[in-house]
Amino acid sequence: MKTRMKELRARYDLTQEDLAKKIGVRRETILFIEKGKYNPSLKLAHDIAKALQTTIDELFMFEDDEK
Amino acid sequence: MKDKIGILICIGIAAAVLVTLSFYVLNAGKIDLDEIMLIGIVLILVAFAMYIVWDRIKNVRKGLPVQDERLKLTSYKAGYYGFIAAIWSAVFAPLAIDILFDIELPGHLVTAVVVLVSGFVFAASYLYMYWKGK
Numbered sequence: 001m002k003t004r005m006k007e008l009r010a011r012y013d014l015t016q017e018d019l020a021k022k023i024g025v026r027r028e029t030i031l032f033i034e035k036g037k038y039n040p041s042l043k044l045a046h047d048i049a050k051a052l053q054t055t056i057d058e059l060f061m062f063e064d065d066e067k
Numbered sequence: 068m069k070d071k072i073g074i075l076i077c078i079g080i081a082a083a084v085l086v087t088l089s090f091y092v093l094n095a096g097k098i099d100l101d102e103i104m105l106i107g108i109v110l111i112l113v114a115f116a117m118y119i120v121w122d123r124i125k126n127v128r129k130g131l132p133v134q135d136e137r138l139k140l141t142s143y144k145a146g147y148y149g150f151i152a153a154i155w156s157a158v159f160a161p162l163a164i165d166i167l168f169d170i171e172l173p174g175h176l177v178t179a180v181v182v183l184v185s186g187f188v189f190a191a192s193y194l195y196m197y198w199k200g201k
Contacts, residue, residue, distance in 0.1 A: 017129065025135040026126060028200075032137065037200030041136055 002061045005034050008052040023047040070133045074123055081116045084109065101176075108183040115190040141196045149189030156184040 009019055016030040025044065032038035033048070040048065042056075049056045088109055092098065098106070123133040134142075160180040161172045172180075 017131070020131055021129075024132055026131055026138065027129075028197075029135050029137045032200035035200065038137055044136055 001036055001039060002063070003034060003036065004054075004059055004061075005030070005048065005052065008054060008059070012052065014052075019048070019051060022051045070123065070127055073133070074120055074127070077116055077120050077123075081113050081120075084113055105179055105183060108187050112183070112186045112190055115194070118194075137200075138197075141193060144196060145189045145193035148192040149185040152188035153181050153185035157181045160184070 005019075009016070014022075016034075017027050020027045020030050023044070024047075029038065029040075029044075033040055045056050045060060049059045052059065088106065092106070095102070126133050157177065161177055164170055164172045
């Protein structure tokens with residue numbers, strides 16, 4: 001799974017810690033999602049998308065073989 | 068508040084384990100190799116608990132939650148591996164000791180092995196998934 005989180009964080013000048021505080025998770029969780037090492041739950045994906053003022057399908061992109 | 072109570076309980080349990088262990092070592096006299104190994108595992112588990120406490124304190128100070136969905140999932144998975152390890156060690160520890168050293172492992176040592184092996188597997192798998200992210 002690919003994500004545009006890093007790009008959108010930069011747009012809103014948010015650090016990983018800022019975003020983590022905003023959505024109430026640990027900073028490492030944001031780090032692992034960005035690295036593609038952790039797939040968030042639907043609720044967390046929704047919270048992240050909301051915090052970054054975007055939608056889930058614009059934020060996360062699934063590769064064909066992952067579907 | 069709930070997080071702080073959890074941290075204090077964890078520190079209290081670790082301190083109680085260390086005090087008990089010190090009393091045991093001071094009064095045991097001669098300590099065998101197998102006991103040294105068990106004491107080593109206990110110390111590793113206490114170090115693991117202290118690492119978790121330190122990590123939680125760090126997050127509380129930054130205003131971040133001590134646990135989130137990823138860490139809960141990590142705990143569940145590590146708990147599962149620890150449980151499997153407990154079952155297998157209960158079956159295979161007495162068998163392996165019997166085959167390798169021709170000694171019948173006493174019941175209290177089997178219990179100790181089961182508790183410590185499952186604790187060790189829980190700690191190792193928790194840390195692996197914690198750092199690896201999966």
